[in-house]
Amino acid sequence: MSGKTKSRSAANADSSTVSCDERILRDCHQIYIDADSGLIAIAQSVGVTLLPPRKKITVMLMGNHSAGKSSFINWYVEEHIQRTGVAIETQGFSFVTSGRKRESLTGNATLHLYPHFKPLQEFKGVSEYLATEICTSRQKRFSLVTFVDSPGLVDGDMKYPFDVDQAILWLGELCDLILVFFDPMGQALCKRTLNIVENLNEKHGEKLRFYLSKADEAGGESDRQRVMMQIVQELCKRPGLNKCGFDMPTIYIPNPNKPSRCVNQIEEVCRTVERTINQTVQNTLNSLEKDCELITEAITDTLNNDRQCSVENRRARWSLSKEVLDIALGPDGTRALAHHLTPVVKVFESLSVEMQLYGCGALVFLSFLLLLIARCSFRTKPTLSGRQKRQLQEKLEYVQDVVKTKKKNLYEEYLRQSVGEQDMH
Template sequence: MTRRTRSATAAASSTENVTLSTNERILRDCHSFYIDEDRGLIGIAQQLGLTLFAPKKKINVLLIGNHSAGKSSFINWYVGEHVQKTGVAMETQGFTFVTSGKKRESLTGNATLHLYPHFDELRKHRGVVEYLTTEISTSKENKFSLVTFVDTPGLVDGDMIYAFNVDDTILWLGDVADLIFVFFDPIGQALCKRTLNIVEKLNSKHPDRIRFYLSKADTAGTESDRQRVMMQIVQELCKRPGLNKAAFEMPTIYIPTLTGKTAKCENQLENTAKEISKAIDQMIQTTLNALEKDCQAIASLAQKKKEKDQADRAFNWKARFRGLVFYSLAFFFPLMLLLSLLTSGVGIVEMLGYEQGKEVAEQLQNFIEGLFGLVPERYQVGFLVCQAALCVLLFLLGRCVSKTRPTLSKRSKRSLEEIRDYVEDIGKRKKALYKEYLEQSVGSEFVS
């Protein structure tokens, strides 16, 4: 990267910091720690044999409901922009991702999966990609910049044929969603069996993610009519195993701008925004905690590799010493024979001086003769063969016990030190990010 490119990147980042909220910046910084091309935690972890995944920068809110339950209208209200088409004639026929971005744009199925690679599993659901779209909006209303809505097809009973397995696809999306909003409307098929079946399955796996709402509550008629509709829905839900839980809640919501009339029923629409805000706060805390945990895991692996290298070096020193002992024993007897042959001549006698050389030669010869004297003459050939076999065996044992383990180079050890220092630095920056996050709620004077 050139100096001019780095300057431009820094300037763009500085401009972006001004426009981003604190939560957006925290999530962006945490995400960048993982995916940085040069020093990303994902790449560092791979070097150490550890698999990490980058955290999400937005929560996923899955919307489920029967035909014309008001899912698209709710999205338009939260976004503050007419992103999704509404009305019976415009009922959503596929899956639509609604997210924030730099400009208003619509994406088709393949482009959507490139934008959301963690949703690539949808390719395995036959026919879904052709009915998959993304709507990008520049809205900054509520906390839309930290939310991706997933609008699902309106569910109906009877002979309705979908171009894909809508039940299985919704169930899969429920596994990756952070929140699941289920809308029941009082004038449509509020007790649609397909909807109830899907909700029952989702609730069995993710009961903490599901929120129930009576949508279009202002069209339910009088208060008694609304209560009757509510009771019918609750009774039907409570017939299902797992859904008949205590403290069952179903707030009444409606979009005030749709009818232009003043409704007498309570509108708890803001509850949905609060639930989304809670999920965002939970994601931020989870992301920061995961960052700390992953940094500790990387530092621990780096330390273990250093300790293993030290242990391997100690093992190698012992292995070389054991090998030296066996090699010495293997060459001892052949060396004695060689010295005996040398002393039988005059070379060593002249080299050490006649008297001293003669004494050494006599001692060696006496040792060899004494060694062979222990063996009867008819067994001496066999004894030599056994000695040769023993030498070969000792040599092979020496090779086995002297095998060493691979050790780290100076460059690799220096790299481990740099990794440890780097993740410790990220840990300090994570602490600063956590402080900024907490200061939003309790104030700087209460955060140490």
Template sequence: MSGCKKPRAVANPLESTITSPSERILKECHTLYIDNDNGLVKIAECLGVRLLPPQKKIIVMIMGNHSAGKSSFINWYVEEHIQKTGVAIETQGFTFITSGRKRESLTGNATLHLYPHFRPLLEFKGQMSQSVLVLILYPQRVMMQIVQELCRRPGLNKCGFEMPTIYIPNHQNPSRCINQIDEVCETIEKSINQAVQKTLDQLEKDCNLIISTINHTLEQDRMNVSSNKSNRFNSFLCGVVGIFLPSLFILSFIISTFAPEELDSLVGEGLAKTLYFSTGIVVYLWDWIPEDWQIMFVIIFGALCYFMFLLAKYFASQGSKTLTKREKKQLAEYSDYIQDIVKSKKVRHTLSIIVNIIITLFF
């Protein structure tokens, strides 16, 4: 027996301690979508519904004119030198920056595969397929006028938008200008918290969409089953009529050629009386038709029987596809999984966000 002891599981693993509650909620919501067994994306694909998994990270778009400090702010915020900085134009175009464990540069197609939310950009044919460079030009006088008006009337930046003054802090060269970069970081944190709540709301909407689609699919299947039964009955009825009428017509003329004694000796007295009675009606109706119209009657009668066969074939082809017992059971399991597990996790995460907000406000 070895003297080594089995390591005890840690109650709070390292990953759960170094990540924030918002990040853990986003990751768990993302896992609920991409799970290989019972993921919402997989369930939606089975139902013909297209869902996109929520992002595990928050996207912040930074825009500005030349030398506005976009790259410097990004490097300061992520605490890593990612973007090139300088007096000249060092970076241009669109750049997607994400914080991860390994640094890697991706091309345009790889970025679209990694971030499927940006795939609709491919639909703009005039921008990405044919244009090599897209320039958006603003007159310099317009930019100068905006700055001058804001300097003359500082209260304008509080009407409809905010324009804080930010710069990269340097302790060796302090400035008397008020730096509002901390307020910008707080705004980003608020956006993160709002994005978590939006993700939970979208999770609930997707769950309701899948459940309603499952219910609609099952209801449609029940209607298809009922319609198929009706179509099969109509097809059977038309087919029987199309076979029985010409058979009775031909059989009546064959039986009329036999003498009653011969027919009794062949099939028996009881069955012979039944055949004579049924075929006698057809022979009587045939004799009632004038001779000049008998050929026309045969043609119309044959067309009617052929039409009945066509109706039988038509009703037989109107059958709709129905679900198997296995598929119905799988849909019911999906619905129970979403109701019992996914929605309960959504409620638990929502309550945790409310508790964190209360703690932040009152403690």
């Protein structure tokens, strides 16, 4: 069976699971981003910032110039999307993703499409070297994957239009999987590739996978073993890398016109992508649960705080008015007040009507002034209105009932498609 028909049948067998995982990720995304009842909006209202989960995983390909990175993407999507060849073909970063129609986007549109990649702009000169290729392929698991094709790495005088090492390291942070391709030719031991791999491994060792690409060009079995040994040795010389056991599948693009007896483990790459998708679905569902709890806690805290504030305010008002009375009036206060006010009343009555009016005006003004002072000196805290409290309570119920039930159903759906109906309780 040729490579092409083999992968086609694999894709067909997968088509039902594709739609299931895809739907779970899309539903989760929707639960977050809905304008009024989305988790992000609800969390925001109680001071919690949440990020929406992504709908696809991001897989970056990196490695030596001409190692076959772009060819691998074309093989995976089963379309000729990326330029390939012996010249330095990929000069910048290319995002390859599935969509409704075939389209190529420029750098600015790319950053618009992938807002979380926006800081890439800070690598001077990189914007002109960004592109997105949207294609309609749904082969294998492509509907759940965004590939990031990176510029081929070479040593020496080659001038890159931007700091390629730093840009790859930065992208590595955001990717879920980093496939490193080593080819059997002279470039296998490119220092730049090894440096970047060593740096990536410090923080993201779990994302890295190594492959001996274009293995059909390595000559006979013994030649291939020798090349592999050489690469592994070179990797192990790096202090940061020598502790990891190197598993390096040999892969090549099947070519019906040039059959090879070399073992091809290219399906292993597909399985790795598949595992990363499964892990991402599980992580997304777990984060959904955690975020629900975070919101529940924040709302409960807000309501408890508010109750506490109301109690304190009541106490503050009561103690203040009592204090004021005690200070101002004292036990015999009222009697004293009446006694002292008698001359004032007499003076007031002796005034002309006009003067009395002025006096009243002055008193009104004084009252406002005193009210203002009283307001400032009352030690009360702002509290929620009845409506606000009701709204918070509704949000709490929504998160606890609706969202958690949705999450439970999505989890069951996920388990059902991965273990099979018969094993579900």
